[in-house]
Amino acid sequence: MAAVTLQPAAGAQGELTGILMIRAYHRSRGDLERTEVLVPDSAHGTNPATTSMAGFRTVNVPSAPDGGVDLDAFRAVLGPRTAAVMITNPSTLGLFEPRIGELIELVHAAGGLAYMDGANLNAIMGRFKPGEAGFDAMHFNVHKTFSTPHGGGGPGAGPVGVGPKLVPFLPTPRVLREPDGTFRLERPGERPSSIGRLRSFVGNTGVLVRAYAYILAHGRDLALVSEDAVLAANYLKHRLAVDGSYDIPFERPCKHEFVAQAKTLHRETGIRTLDVAKRLIDYGFHPPTIYFPLTVEEAMLIEPTETESLETLDAFADALVAIAREARETPDLVRGAPHTAPVRRLDEAAAARKPNLRWQPLTGRETPCPD
Amino acid sequence: MSVTGPRLQPTLAELSRPGRGGYPVPHPPSDALDRIPAEHRRPAPPGLPELAEPEVVRHFVNLSQLNHAVDTGFYPLGSCTMKYNPKLGEWAARLPGLRPPPPVRAGRGSPRGPSSSSGPSSRPSPRSAAWRRSPSSRRPERRAS
């Protein structure tokens, strides 16, 4: 990428930054007809939500049977109204997008730009550089790839890298290096082509420092991070495939995560992915992401990462296999899980029907002020 | 299998007892708010809970133990990359140069007292770190004592 902004506070804000820059790019060329952003149906919900926030219409693109984007369907919706395509690569199925080169070429030929959702960058460091491949913008989730803590839901940071076409539109302020080697922030109004600010001050600095420490500690060995992450995911996938209790819809090598399904298990025992996930808690594991991507029935999206030992990977596979056996032999045990967590399954419908979003006010019950 | 989890916790409101605790904060002068017109003032303090520090710490430590986290176990949440967070990052983000600490206040025992309203003395006091470490070439000599 030609330049990076560190300002966005999270991946979703990075997406908004990227799509707003793409909007500004088209407008700067007087091209006001581009009102659509193409989004594969396996994408994270943030992609279509971002598209709407930036004032575009989302056009969903179906997946092909191999998990990649369906090229014919893509061609059918591509045209003079296409502002951009947002592609997660590797995809949310954990698969490298096999037709990525064609997709980028096609969108460029149609006058649109290519945005990469970098949520899954942990799989491909040192193997694939989105900028070299022709992407015009991408965000990085530093709380994923660069291992800044998730904090129970944040803070993160969502830096955005851009190709040369989008540099003029980067958010303000940028950090500029002066001829004498010192650094300064852009002044208000210094670069009128900018899309503006996405937040106050300069970014989630404290988060970026953690990411910087991580990058310094790994250096070029970041490539090994991706290798270990991909090896662990494929090993775990292989263990489950050999066992056969769960469906593994895509046989080809995955990247850092893979999809398993309780489809057959559900048909044969009535036990669903949700039950398996809750039962994993009793085995001491956090469940994988479930029912995502939305395009896969009874989905479990499993991402072991590179920092889990072989013993842990094996124990997790053993637990999933044991739960499948329980589903046949003692299904109520699975259906009633978790049994050992601080609470059992919750009545989520009641929470939404009559929202109780705070405790009763203490106002008037406190002591008067000492003075 | 994990053992039975720890107990659930009451809420802060349920733990609150009128008149209890309160983190020690220097008391401002009693007329501190007199200059703010009544129409802008809050008639009564907000209904925040009243707790002593040990209760606050126990509450949040006990709550923390109801969580699964990367530091407690495997977290294979697809698309979220829940990998180990090196502790170096926590150290780095807390470097004083990146997170400037507030000055240590002389406090209520200081000769001037926090409510002192006198104007500047003929020379500023040299007590503050800022004074001692000012790189100015124009720095005046320290207070002649």
Add this chain to the structure above:
Amino acid sequence: MGYAPHTHDDRRRMLEALGIESVDALFADIPPELRSSPLRLSPPLPEQSVAARLERLAARNRTDLASFLGAGAYRHWTPPLVDQILLRGEWYTAYTPYQPEVSQGTLQSIYEFQSLIAELTGLDVVSASHYDGAAATAEAALMACRASGRDRILVSRAVHPQYRETLRTYAAGAGVAVDEVPVVGEGPAAGTTDRTALERALADSARPPAGLIAAQPNFFGLLEPMAELGAAIHAAGGLFVAVVEPVSLAVLAPPGAYGADIAAGEGQPLGIPLSYGGPYLGLLACTNALVRQIPGRLVGQTTDLDGRRAFVMTLRAREQDIRRERAASNICTNQALLALAAAVYLAALGPHGLRDVAAGSAARAAALERALTEVGVERLFPGPYFDEFVVRVPEAPAVHRRLLDHGVLAGLPLALVEPDDPLLADGLLVCATEVTTDEEIELFAWALGEVLGAAAPRRQPTTAGAGGGR
């Protein structure tokens, strides 16, 4: 690479299980023409080398200055217990509480946070957090547009300039028009929202406003007539968005009391240390009537199968992972750990502690005003303020630079953020809080007298004791 647990033998066993010689086989699906050039990065560094490098860089930041800078982020004493709690791995290495059975800690902490902020703001519904005050304000504006079905927002020019810039960025994407309401230039109301101009803006019946955004205290530290501003926008059928500073709410009337429909603000003052701009904490709260319009996560109380009280993310149909392109916002990751910090801070301080912090800040600011007056530096706007105010200092940016040499960070010269506003050209926005020491105030006043005296002898203060040191 010390964070990877795999031994050489582990990797070999995994490769053998997969029936491959090398991990390269797992990347064979990357088209050869798209394979990456090598990473142009340094070799890996041992932690102590990383630490040394970061320490060197951090040391280039000046933290020795007596700071009078507020302007959106404020110095307060953070009880050490806050950071000790935050450093527990159970908090900071957990993810969004999608599995409530193993996330009751995070979920209850968010519920407590929602309750505490509801108390402070006097509003019913509090979002689990947003990125910062600016982004929360922009989201509040979009929320007002959704709720009212209108597409024009009025914002007072006395709202933080960076919030207004952020609002414009978000509004551009959403196709929302942003009209700024000027501030009064002179007289007793100088520096506050111009209500005559507001009435004119409200009268544009061709494009009725979705809402009005005003700040309390405003960017210049002044107190606005919020009840009147709220009544004006309500009369025009729009919503009232109050941008608030949470510590001040211990002593200032809460948004719920003056009719605000939505409150947004920066939660950093609630126990979150200054950190060069972030991570801080976006606050967003609203009335019950708007609960289905508020973006971001909400945690509600419910029961489990055995009837035990428990907490869960709720009203999720507003969110991007469910509603996709029809979601209220794209927000996903928020600032949860900072919301926890704020909850711990508020629990520790309690109603009287927070009130003392707020009143102490107001007292220190008054002491600062007195000290600056004594060296002949007066406030630019005469109205009541909380803990921050603007003084008139000719050539404020240059004076500000020279004060750095005296070890003083003299607030914010307004010309740096509002270069085109002649009213603000000589404005220096300064702040004091409960941690501001007498010594710092003395140093600032003395040094300012020095600099102004040297720069413009005709302004030399005549007050006794002023201009000390010469």
